[in-house]
């Protein structure tokens with residue numbers, strides 16, 4: 001690994017340029033949004049001109065409203081001067097995860113800062129630390145090298161990424177380093193209790209109803225080692241739920257006794273798409289669900305991955321089961 005050199009290369013670009021477009025993936029999670037805000041505030045603190053962008057029409061998950069991204073000028077479409085700005089892509093494994101489409105050729109130089117092991121290194125400068133718990137953890141090192149003044153706001157943004165990507169410090173990526181970083185962020189002013197209340201204890205009631213629908217449909221396969229459920233487009237309006245409300249459902253499927261693989265297939269509640277989104281979670285180190293996601297053109301981490309498919313729920317389930325058996329038993 002050449003992480004030190006990669007950090008230096010990122011720091012050089014951040015120092016040398018003055019105008020930035022900071023972005024992350026469509027359908028952002030806590031690490032995407034926390035890292036986005038942290039980088040934006042850090043650049044502003046260095047006297048730089050920074051704007052934030054999250055592509056796509058999907059409303060942002062409500063649990064991250066306390067980050068006040070719209071109030072801080074978050075864009076949902078690329079600005080006209082995007083080609084004059086250095087693009088800073090955070091937590092994006094592939095360029096196609098930005099803007100809901102391929103990176104525009106007119107975009108300026110691209111910094112790619114991430115922790116996904118299958119990152120395609122699409123940037124002009126790439127800092128991909130696959131051993132890091134979160135992109136927030138990667139940014140901590142960048143900020144250290146840049147001598148960023150980590151304000152309580154920056155600390156809370158980074159902590160949001162850290163606590164969500166580690167599953168509240170429970171997933172296997174919860175390294176000693178991740179725990180030490182948590183302590184440093186608390187010392188820098190992150191309010192653990194406040195973030196917990198905002199992110200986890202502020203669930204909209206329709207989210208509960210949507211979860212109920214998914215739990216009712218859960219089915220077990222492969223002697224109970226694979227738990228699959230699905231959400232239909234109509235489930236969202238029936239429950240009064242927005243698209244991001246399905247986040248977290250899969251954690252209940254994975255938690256079932258004996259389950260090694262959890263699968264949630266969901267139809268986005270939008271007229272402009274015909275595909276289903278698939279989420280995969282492994283609860284054993286023996287599985288690599290990113291390999292299963294790649295069969296459908298998706299990707300992710302070994303233990304958490306996603307994809308999109310036009311196939312039916314039944315056919316998608318069959319293919320996932322076949323891939324699961326192949327990984328667990330070798331061939332067949």
Ligand SMILES: [Mn+2]
Nearest residue numbers: 031091134135
């Ligand atoms: Mn992440």
